[in-house]
Amino acid sequence: MSKSLTVVLPVLVALNCAAVAKATAPVPVPLPRSNPLRNTEQEKQENAKPAAPLFSEEKLPSLGRAMVIGYYPRGCLQGGVALPPTGPTWQVMRLSRDRNWGHPDLVRFLERFAPLAAEATGWKGILIGDMAQPRGGPLPFGHKSHQTGLDVDVWFMPMPDRILSKQERESILSSNVVAADGKHVDDKRWSPADAAFIRTAAEQPEVERVLVNAAIKKELCRVESKSDQSWMSKVRPWYGHDDHIHVRLRCPTDSPDCRAQPPVPGGDGCDKSLDHWFADWILRLKIPEFSGSSRNLKLKDLPPACSAVLNAPANPVSATQQESQPR
Ligand SMILES: [Zn+2]
Numbered sequence: 395m396s397k398s399l400t401v402v403l404p405v406l407v408a409l410n411c412a413a414v415a416k417a418t419a420p421v422p423v424p425l426p427r428s429n430p431l432r433n434t435e436q437e438k439q440e441n442a443k444p445a446a447p448l449f450s451e452e453k454l455p456s457l458g459r460a461m462v463i464g465y466y467p468r469g470c471l472q473g474g475v476a477l478p479p480t481g482p483t484w485q486v487m488r489l490s491r492d493r494n495w496g497h498p499d500l501v502r503f504l505e506r507f508a509p510l511a512a513e514a515t516g517w518k519g520i521l522i523g524d525m526a527q528p529r530g531g532p533l534p535f536g537h538k539s540h541q542t543g544l545d546v547d548v549w550f551m552p553m554p555d556r557i558l559s560k561q562e563r564e565s566i567l568s569s570n571v572v573a574a575d576g577k578h579v580d581d582k583r584w585s586p587a588d589a590a591f592i593r594t595a596a597e598q599p600e601v602e603r604v605l606v607n608a609a610i611k612k613e614l615c616r617v618e619s620k621s622d623q624s625w626m627s628k629v630r631p632w633y634g635h636d637d638h639i640h641v642r643l644r645c646p647t648d649s650p651d652c653r654a655q656p657p658v659p660g661g662d663g664c665d666k667s668l669d670h671w672f673a674d675w676i677l678r679l680k681i682p683e684f685s686g687s688s689r690n691l692k693l694k695d696l697p698p699a700c701s702a703v704l705n706a707p708a709n710p711v712s713a714t715q716q717e718s719q720p721r
Pocket residue numbers: 537540545546547639640641
């Protein structure tokens with residue numbers, strides 16, 4: 395604001411002066427060599443651009459210390475790091491999307507959570523879906539959030555006992571554990587291991603929320619013991635999320651510009667508030683309408699620091715890390 399005023403005001407004054415000069419003495423006024431209005435106009439045009447294509451074009455994280463900027467559905471990530479596509483107890487799916495990036499807290503969480511989940515479920519490991527783009531930011535398709543490097547989708551499907559090929563990671567579909575009516579879990583696909591998987595995620599201290607389909611939350615309310623359910627308050631019903639859980643971490647301590655989400659309400663969430671999700675009109679809603687997308691966000695909708703992240707030089711160290719990982 396103050397920057398644009400300091401640019402615009404002298405120009406307006408100059409234009410007025412020019413008008414007076416023209417009235418009194420018809421001397422041609424030379425045009426300025428560069429038009430100071432241009433920067434403001436350029437800035438305006440830049441800010442009006444859709445942000446998703448700009449962020450998705452960036453194949454490497456920005457230079458600078460890791461820092462989350464903004465809010466989960468309206469932000470970006472400085473100094474992101476990549477989760478290796480293959481680990482002892484995890485494999486990243488849909489590698490072509492280049493969304494296995496996050497704040498170091500998210501990468502550390504996944505490296506710690508994967509073996510814990512494997513132990514709790516008896517699975518060989520976990521299959522990891524989308525995290526964030528190298529510099530975070532809005533995505534051209536698929537999510538409203540996942541913009542700050544603190545969100546990750548983890549599939550309801552055990553990792554197989556072998557390394558999946560790049561092609562398999564593109565084509566294998568996750569397992570939908572919700573029945574067709576949307577009111578219950580599908581007994582043929584749901585197992586107690588799925589409950590243990592969710593519980594293990596929600597029990598981790600850095601986890602702020604775990605989003606699951608309402609039918610899954612309902613099943614957890616049915617089977618989980620009434621004692622020691624502090625983790626249940628973090629498991630929140632949401633649209634979709636019938637073939638994966640969405641794990642969201644709290645703001646990292648190194649990120650003063652990270653905007654926290656309001657804390658989850660206390661209690662296990664198994665009260666009447668859950669009934670709302672099973673109203674006919676909610677069940678009839680098509681998931682994509684509500685899972686939404688961030689593709690229409692403009693640069694001006696994001697914190698100004700995100701433009702700096704977008705324009706920052708790339709971090710070549712991260713390039714080496716990413717390339718050295720097995721595919
Ligand atoms: Zn998600």
